[in-house]
Structure formats: C-alpha cells, structure tokens
Amino acid sequence: MLDCGMHMGFNDDRRFPDFSYITQNGRLTDFLDCVIISHFHLDHCGALPYFSEMVGYDGPIYMTHPTQAICPILLEDYRKIAVDKKGEANFFTSQMIKDCMKKVVAVHLHQTVQVDDELEIKAYYAGHVLGAAMFQIKVGSESVVYTGDYNMTPDRHLGAAWIDKCRPNLLITESTYATTIRDSKRCRERDFLKKVHETVERGGKVLIPVFALGRAQELCILLETFWERMNLKVPIYFSTGLTEKANHYYKLFIPWTNQKIRKTFVQRNMFEFKHIKAFDRAFADNPGPMVVFATPGMLHAGQSLQIFRKWAGNEKNMVIMPGYCVQGTVGHKILSGQRKLEMEGRQVLEVKMQVEYMSFSAHADAKGIMQLVGQAEPESVLLVHGEAKKMEFLKQKIEQELRVSCYMPANGETVTLPTSLSIPVGISLGLLKQEMAQGLLPEAKKPRLLHGTLIMKDSNFRLVSSEQALKELGLAEHQLRFTCRVHLHDTRKEQETALRVYSHLKSILKDHCVQHLPDGSVTVESILIQAAAPSEDPGTKVLLVSWTYQDEELGSFLTSLLKKGLPQALS
Amino acid sequence: MDPEDDWLVESLRLYQDFYAFDLSGATRVLEWIDDKGVFVAGYESLKKNEILHLKLPLRLSVKENQGLFPERDFRVRHGGFSDRSIFDLKHVPHTRLLVTSGLPGCYLQVWQVAEDNDVIKAVNTIAVREKEESLWPRVAVFSSMAPGVLHGARLRSLQVTDLESEKTTYTTDVSDSEELSSLQVLDAGTFAFCCASGRLGLVDTRRKWAPLENRSTGPGSGERWCAEVGNKDQGPGPSIASLGSDGRLCLLDPRNLCHPVSSVQCPVSIPSPDPELLRVTWAPGLKNCLAISGFDGTVQVYDTTSWDGTGSQVEPLFTHRGHIFLERGRMDPAPLVTTHTWHPCRPRTLLSATNDASLHVWDWVDLRTSC
Numbered sequence: 001m002l003d004c005g006m007h008m009g010f011n012d013d014r015r016f017p018d019f020s021y022i023t024q025n026g027r028l029t030d031f032l033d034c035v036i037i038s039h040f041h042l043d044h045c046g047a048l049p050y051f052s053e054m055v056g057y058d059g060p061i062y063m064t065h066p067t068q069a070i071c072p073i074l075l076e077d078y079r080k081i082a083v084d085k086k087g088e089a090n091f092f093t094s095q096m097i098k099d100c101m102k103k104v105v106a107v108h109l110h111q112t113v114q115v116d117d118e119l120e121i122k123a124y125y126a127g128h129v130l131g132a133a134m135f136q137i138k139v140g141s142e143s144v145v146y147t148g149d150y151n152m153t154p155d156r157h158l159g160a161a162w163i164d165k166c167r168p169n170l171l172i173t174e175s176t177y178a179t180t181i182r183d184s185k186r187c188r189e190r191d192f193l194k195k196v197h198e199t200v201e202r203g204g205k206v207l208i209p210v211f212a213l214g215r216a217q218e219l220c221i222l223l224e225t226f227w228e229r230m231n232l233k234v235p236i237y238f239s240t241g242l243t244e245k246a247n248h249y250y251k252l253f254i255p256w257t258n259q260k261i262r263k264t265f266v267q268r269n270m271f272e273f274k275h276i277k278a279f280d281r282a283f284a285d286n287p288g289p290m291v292v293f294a295t296p297g298m299l300h301a302g303q304s305l306q307i308f309r310k311w312a313g314n315e316k317n318m319v320i321m322p323g324y325c326v327q328g329t330v331g332h333k334i335l336s337g338q339r340k341l342e343m344e345g346r347q348v349l350e351v352k353m354q355v356e357y358m359s360f361s362a363h364a365d366a367k368g369i370m371q372l373v374g375q376a377e378p379e380s381v382l383l384v385h386g387e388a389k390k391m392e393f394l395k396q397k398i399e400q401e402l403r404v405s406c407y408m409p410a411n412g413e414t415v416t417l418p419t420s421l422s423i424p425v426g427i428s429l430g431l432l433k434q435e436m437a438q439g440l441l442p443e444a445k446k447p448r449l450l451h452g453t454l455i456m457k458d459s460n461f462r463l464v465s466s467e468q469a470l471k472e473l474g475l476a477e478h479q480l481r482f483t484c485r486v487h488l489h490d491t492r493k494e495q496e497t498a499l500r501v502y503s504h505l506k507s508i509l510k511d512h513c514v515q516h517l518p519d520g521s522v523t524v525e526s527i528l529i530q531a532a533a534p535s536e537d538p539g540t541k542v543l544l545v546s547w548t549y550q551d552e553e554l555g556s557f558l559t560s561l562l563k564k565g566l567p568q569a570l571s
Numbered sequence: 572m573d574p575e576d577d578w579l580v581e582s583l584r585l586y587q588d589f590y591a592f593d594l595s596g597a598t599r600v601l602e603w604i605d606d607k608g609v610f611v612a613g614y615e616s617l618k619k620n621e622i623l624h625l626k627l628p629l630r631l632s633v634k635e636n637q638g639l640f641p642e643r644d645f646r647v648r649h650g651g652f653s654d655r656s657i658f659d660l661k662h663v664p665h666t667r668l669l670v671t672s673g674l675p676g677c678y679l680q681v682w683q684v685a686e687d688n689d690v691i692k693a694v695n696t697i698a699v700r701e702k703e704e705s706l707w708p709r710v711a712v713f714s715s716m717a718p719g720v721l722h723g724a725r726l727r728s729l730q731v732t733d734l735e736s737e738k739t740t741y742t743t744d745v746s747d748s749e750e751l752s753s754l755q756v757l758d759a760g761t762f763a764f765c766c767a768s769g770r771l772g773l774v775d776t777r778r779k780w781a782p783l784e785n786r787s788t789g790p791g792s793g794e795r796w797c798a799e800v801g802n803k804d805q806g807p808g809p810s811i812a813s814l815g816s817d818g819r820l821c822l823l824d825p826r827n828l829c830h831p832v833s834s835v836q837c838p839v840s841i842p843s844p845d846p847e848l849l850r851v852t853w854a855p856g857l858k859n860c861l862a863i864s865g866f867d868g869t870v871q872v873y874d875t876t877s878w879d880g881t882g883s884q885v886e887p888l889f890t891h892r893g894h895i896f897l898e899r900g901r902m903d904p905a906p907l908v909t910t911h912t913w914h915p916c917r918p919r920t921l922l923s924a925t926n927d928a929s930l931h932v933w934d935w936v937d938l939r940t941s942c
Binding site (some may be wrong): 397 | 591635687688716
C-alpha cells in the first residue's frame with residue numbers, strides 16, 4: 001500500500017481512505033506485505049494511525065529516517081487540533097500514534113530492503129520536503145516506481161529529485177504534475193519579498209507562522225540574502241522553539257539537504273544568520289516594523305497565535321501563511337476570509353491586518369514529469385487523481401512524447417498491465433564461440449536466433465550447446481535420418497541413372513561437395529543418393545535420398561529438385 | 572550577487588505582479604478566450620506542434636481578495652496537435668472554434684475546442700484564394716450570427732469565407748499584389764489592413780473596393796510595417812498606430828490616413844532581427860497607451876498623449892526586460908520577443924512570449940504616479 005493520507009477537505013469519515021478497497025473480508029495484515037509512506041505531509045501519512053490501530057494492521061511500515069522522526073510530531077499536532085479544538089470523537093489517540101510508529105522500519109536512500117524473500121524496496125531522493133522519497137518496488141524482474149510528491153528543480157535548502165535508469169514496468173505519479181505549468185521559483189520568492197518589504201516600509205509588522213521543518217529554513221535564507229543585498233535594517237526574528245527543533249533535525253538529516261546547506265552547516269549553526277535573531281516574547285510589543293517567524297504553522301496555539309492576537313488589529317501589519325491549514329485552526333479561518341474570530345472567553349478578535357496565502361511547496365510540473373520519466377525510462381506511466389475521460393490530449397501527449405503507455409484510473413478502478421517478462425539466462429562460452437564461428441556479426445538492435453539447450457537447475461538458467469548438454473546429462477545423442485523415394489522415368493540401368501544424377505547435381509550445387517562414390521551412390525555433403533531399379537517396371541528408377549536432421553534444409557531442396565526430373569542426357 | 576538577483580530586487584519597485592513560465596515550445600501566438608484563458612501554439616517546422624488552452628493562475632484571474640489565492644500556475648485546460656507550424660491563431664467569438672494559419676500557406680485550419688474533455692481537434696479547412704509557398708495568410712474574424720473569416724496573404728487574395736457554409740461572401744476584386752502584414756476587423760462591416768510596405772487602408776465590405784488609405788509610404792523602402800487600430804474608448808486623438816522595422820512609430824487619424832498626426836523614433840536596436848515579429852498594440856484599459864515588441868528581448872510601453880510633430884525621439888514609459896535577465900545561462904543567445912498582448916481587464920497587465928519558449932505575465936508600475 002502506497003501512502004496513507006488524510007483527505008483535508010472532509011471533516012467526517014470521508015477524510016479517511018476506504019480500506020475495504022483492499023479487501024472486503026480478511027485481515028489487512030494478511031493481505032498487505034508492507035506499507036510505504038513517501039513523506040510527512042498529512043495528505044500522505046495523516047490516516048496512518050487510524051489505519052494501523054483502528055482498522056488494524058500489524059505488518060511493517062517503511063519510510064525514510066527523517067519521515068520517521070517528523071511524522072509523529074505532525075500527527076500529534078493534527079490530533080490535538082481535531083480532538084482538543086474541535087471535539088472530534090472518531091479519531092486516533094496519542095497512544096495509537098506511538099503504537100503505530102513502533103511498526104515503522106526506517107530506510108536509507110538507495111538501500112535495497114528485503115521485505116520478504118520475493119519483495120524488495122528502495123528509496124530515492126525526491127526533494128519536495130525533508131525526507132521525501134520516491135520508492136522502487138521490485139519482485140523478480142518486475143518493478144514499480146511510486147514517486148509520491150517530488151520536485152525536479154533544487155531550491156534553497158533541498159536538492160532535486162533523482163532516479164537512475166532503473167526501467168520499471170510502471171511509474172506511478174500525480175496527474176497534477178502533467179497539467180500544470182509552474183510559475184518560476186524566482187517569481188514566487190519575489191512575491192514574498194515584495195509583500196514583506198512593502199509592509200515593513202510602511203512601518204508594519206509581518207508575522208510568518210511556520211512549522212519548524214517546513215519552509216522556514218528556505219524563507220529565512222531568502223530574507224537574509226535580500227536584507228543583505230538591499231542593506232535593510234528592519235529586524236527579523238524567529239522563535240527559539242523553532243531554532244532548537246530545526247537545528248536538531250537538520251543535524252540528524254544533513255545528507256538530506258542540498259550541497260549549499262551542507263557546506264554552511266559545517267562552518268556554523270544553521271540558524272546563525274547575520275540579520276535574523278532569536279525572538280523574545282517582549283519584542284512583540286516593540287514599536288516599529290519587524291518580521292517574525294513563529295511556530296506553530298497553523299496559528300492554532302502557542303507563540304504564533306499569541307503574536308497574531310497582538311498584531312491583528314492593525315491594518316499596517318501582515319500575516320503570511322506559507323502552507324495549508326487544517327480546518328478548525330485560526331489559520332484556516334482567516335484564509336477562508338473570516339475577519340471576525342471568536343477566541344476563548346467569547347472574545348471577538350477583529351482581523352484588520354492583511355492576510356496573504358502563499359504557496360512555497362516545491363512541486364514538479366509538466367516539464368518535470370517529462371524529465372523524471374526520461375531518467376527512469378519506465379514502460380508505462382500511471383497518473384492518479386485526475387479524470388481520465390477528460391484527459392485525452394494529455395494521454396496522447398505522454399504516449400507520443402515519452403513513448404510509454406499511459407493509464408489514468410479513476411478512484412476504485414483496477415488497472416491490469418501486461419509486462420514484458422525478461423528472464424536472464426547465462427550462455428555458455430562454448431555456445432557463444434560456436435555462434436560467432438558462423439561468421440555473422442551480432443547487431444545491437446536485431447534479435448538473434450540462437451539454438452541451444454536450456455538447462456534449468458534450482459533458479460539457475462543456462463543455455464549451452466547440445467553437445468555440452470548431452471555430456472553434462474550423460475545422454476547419448478540420437479541420430480535422425482530421413483529417407484525419401486523419388487521416382488524417375490528412366491529406361492537406363494541404375495548405374496547410369498546415378499551418374500546422370502551426379503552430373504546434374506554437380507553442375508547445380510557449385511558451393512557444395514558433390515561426390516560419386518565407387519559403389520555408385522552420390523553424396524552431397526552428408527546426403528546420400530542411391531539409384532535402384534524396382535523389379536516391376538524397367539522404365540522407372542527409384543532414387544533413395546537420405547539425409548540427417550542437420551541437413552534437413554539441403555535434403556528438402558534436393559528432393560524437390562530431383563522430383564523435377566533430370567535434364568536430357570548430354571553425351 | 573548575480574545580475575538576475577539584482578534585476579529581481581529592481582523588479583520589486585517596477586512591477587506590481589510578475590510571473591514567469593517555461594512553455595514546452597515557443598509560441599508566436601497569444602490569443603484570449605474570455606479574460607481567464609489564452610491560447611498558445613508552436614511554430615516549429617519539422618515536428619508536431621501543440622496548441623494549448625492555458626487557464627490563467629487563480630491569483631491573476633480573481634477580482635477580489637487576491638491575497639487568499641496562493642495558486643500561481645497555468646493549467647493546461649485543452650490541447651491539440653498540429654503538423655504545420657502555426658503563425659496566427661484567432662478565436663471565433665461566442666463559439667468553440669479556432670482558426671489557424673501557418674506555412675505552407677495553402678489553407679487555413681479550423682479547430683474545435685471540446686466541451687467534455689481536453690482535446691482541441693482539427694475539424695475543417697478553409698481554402699485560400701491563392702496558394703503561396705513562403706507567405707502565410709493573415710486572419711481576422713467577423714463575428715456575427717454567421718461568423719466569417721477574413722483572410723489573405725496579399726491584397727488581391729483577401730476574401731471572407733463564411734464558416735458554416737464555406738462560401739466566399741466577399742472578395743476585393745483587385746489585382747494588387749502587395750503583401751499584407753496586419754489585418755483587423757473593426758465592426759460588422761469594416762476592416763483595416765496594413766501592408767508590409769506601410770500602406771494602410773480601412774475597407775467597408777458592403778461597398779465596392781474603395782478603401783480610405785494612405786498612398787505615400789514615407790521615405791526609405793525595405794522597412795517592414797505593421798499596424799493596429801485602437802478602439803473607440805481610446806479617447807479623442809489618433810487611434811491608428813503604425814510601426815516600422817526601422818523603429819519609426821506613426822500615429823494616424825482614420826479620417827486622414829495620408830498625413831500622420833505624429834511620427835516618432837523609438838529607441839530600439841535596429842534593424843529588427845525578424846521584422847515579421849513586429850507588433851504594436853493599444854492598451855484596452857488605458858488612454859493613449861500602446862506597447863511595441865519584436866526588436867529584441869524587451870517590450871516597451873509608451874504614453875502617446877503629448878506626441879506631436881515628426882521625427883522626435885521618445886522615451887518609453889516602461890520597458891520590460893524580464894526576458895533578458897531571468898533564468899538564462901550566460902552562454903544562451905539573447906531572446907527575441909515573438910508576441911505580446913494586453914490583459915482585457917487588468918489595465919497594466921501584459922503577457923509576452925519569446926523565441927526561447929518563455930512566457931511572462933507582468934503588471935508594471937506607472938512610476939509617474941507613485942512617489
């Protein structure tokens with residue numbers, strides 16, 4: 001099972017996947033060999049504790065190390081919002097999250113993991129967020145690659161997705177990627193900078209609620225770079241909770257960040273910026289412009305909410321929400337356009353500050369998917385979360401440009417793919433030499449017909465010459481000899497007939513060895529032709545043509561040739 | 572700090588909004604279908620080209636509360652394949668039909684944009700009066716109860732073909748072989764033409780060929796001209812702009828095409844590397860404002876309010892340099908803007924495309940009004 005996400009648009013049971021699609025009866029643990037989680041976003045892991053602890057699954061759950069570390073934090077945050085803030089009943093508990101994470105097996109990049117004696121998986125770097133991976137799933141020589149969410153261009157703190165030419169039978173990816181043309185990263189950054197700059201220029205304060213391991217790092221680097229370039233003196237702060245957590249995780253997972261970060265990290269602490277300082281609660285009341293990064297990201301509690309309450313009433317200020325907010329949070333409410341919020345104790349907060357929703361998540365687009373398919377070279381591509389009936393042009397484009405088959409199943413639909421099975425067979429050196437001796441050079445693009453004997457022992461396939469096979473198996477070779485009778489109208493004696501046959505064949509078969517033996521028979525290579533006179537009819541002669549299986553072709557040719565009759569005698 | 576970063580910082584002051592996209596193939600076409608979508612089409616000669624219907628990012632197309640819409644990406648809403656290169660594309664208003672023109676100039680292709688799926692399908696062709704090898708027919712659409720397509724590569728081959736009946740409903744009946752460069756429908760019965768030589772004319776199709784036109788094309792031959800007629804809302808003053816490949820821009824009043832109201836010299840790099848790409852457009856939402864492109868990788872915006880006289884040098888109100896600075900390796904050749912268009916509703920928003928497949932959407936700041 002690939003991923004186990006929460007549908008963020010629903011509040012009731014429809015937010016969880018319908019696991020009866022996997023099996024109607026019987027335990028999921030018996031049906032699934034393993035579960036793979038691609039990254040820590042809630043629409044990919046949000047239903048995991050529900051799945052494993054409430055529906056019931058005890059098998060292994062694979063994910064990368066950063067995902068394993070970060071998932072439980074996000075799940076707990078989400079649980080708190082759903083249960084404590086909204087009083088949800090049918091939801092997983094903190095203990096369930098813990099129990100679920102006990103089933104997790106963490107994997108490293110490019111590490112082949114044997115799930116069982118048939119199934120193996122391997123994780124590839126996907127960019128997108130810290131710890132995000134694409135997974136290759138292999139059984140024998142058949143394989144599937146699931147991309148999860150990925151990004152083909154590096155950003156300021158993560159690298160770009162990469163996969164080798166693994167040639168899977170199938171590549172599974174999102175259809176959103178194929179129908180989008182993405183605005184450049186520069187322009188997104190520009191928009192963010194512009195909004196921040198305009199706000200501080202007019203003396204306002206900018207609040208940016210972030211999750212410690214989301215875009216905070218990226219945005220801090222961006223602001224630092226431009227504050228330096230534009231020689232700005234307006235203070236930028238981030239809350240201490242942010243620094244500690246972020247530093248801790250980035251230190252753990254430094255190989256997951258990009259080159260630039262790794263270089264700077266060696267020299268100093270990740271959050272040691274020239275222009276960005278640690279925040280103190282008291283600063284929120286300071287007059288004048290400032291920019292503050294504070295957790296948590298959805299304004300649902302803690303420091304970011306505190307600051308928000310202080311600054312919301314001033315229209316000069318701005319709050320920039322860098323990501324999706326779950327329903328029930330203040331973040332979600334203001335992004336829906338709500339301007340009057342009911343806080344604890346029936347207090348109403350009027351939101352006069354500007355609200356900006358910006359998306360910084362790194363996703364691939366149509367160009368990106370072409371690149372990835374070009375790297376992996378799958379036989380087929382399967383797009384999920386689109387509407388196949390509506391996507392004929394897209395299907396054609398992918399099939400034409402990438403020369404792969406394209407599938408677009410609807411939710412609940414089963415797709416069956418024919419795969420070209422390739423069975424690796426070892427060819428003996430002797431057989432190869434034999435083939436080469438025939439003089440024909442091998443051609444890279446043309447399949448070559450090889451004759452040999454296939455010996456299957458245990459899981460070993462070997463192709464050897466027939467002679468070697470006979471020897472190894474201690475068998476004697478059978479000889480097959482064909483004999484054919486050709487009737488000729490000839491009144492002469494059989495010796496003369498034989499001579500005529502010899503002359504005739506000698507003149508035609510210039511490339512072959514034609515001989516007239518002392519006993520009157522004619523040979524062409526190993527083929528023997530003897531003339532006989534049947535007692536009943538002196539005007540008819542019978543030619544007995546016999547050949548071995550190896551000379552089948554020549555034998556057939558000779559027979560049809562002789563059946564045409566002999567030319568009139570030339571003296 | 573690299574020049575790209577420098578330009579980005581400058582851009583904070585110069586643009587209200589700025590979006591940059593990479594298309595899979597360069598386009599010479601930017602045609603609006605309502606105010607939320609545009610068509611682009613490829614013009615390569617040796618491979619299949621795509622026609623795409625792109626839906627504008629939500630952030631651009633919503634009228635209020637833009638800040639609450641984070642989406643900045645184009646969506647490919649429809650697509651189709653063309654074996655020929657496409658140099659012009661026109662949408663037939665109030666229908667789901669498109670007409671395209673390209674090389675070789677033997678016919679026009681009619682396409683249908685599907686309703687229930689994402690396909691743009693070729694449905695029909697329109698024969699041209701005179702087959703040409705290296706010229707492609709200009710196209711304009713008369714939209715009415717029975718839409719008609721005005722097309723032709725030369726003055727003598729101009730005709731109107733009724734889309735449904737495929738019958739020819741108008742011809743010029745002249746033997747003039749002058750090559751056309753722009754064609755524009757003005758209302759139900761009149762159209763404007765501009766020849767490559769600079770000859771301009773306004774034609775009433777309900778009368779025999781007797782266009783109001785200018786005969787004197789000005790000194791110096793060898794330049795190539797194009798023109799655009801502004802709409803009635805431009806205000807008083809000259810509503811026809813004519814642009815030459817030597818950088819001259821003439822403003823004319825339709826009542827007197829023989830004497831331009833003003834003629835200025837634009838500061839552009841001349842000669843234009845591809846004069847066929849020259850384009851001049853009037854801003855639909857601003858008075859006396861036009862844009863030009865086709866000389867290099869920039870688009871220039873001019874305020875024509877105080878223009879008068881002849882030969883004066885003018886300075887653009889705004890120059891879009893994004894195509895030159897953004898996302899380009901040092902070894903890349905300089906880009907050339909292939910086409911540009913104004914957003915129908917947002918007064919200072921333009922779209923521009925280049926020969927290296929970039930597409931920009933930009934909303935420039937009028938620095939005269941901001942302090």
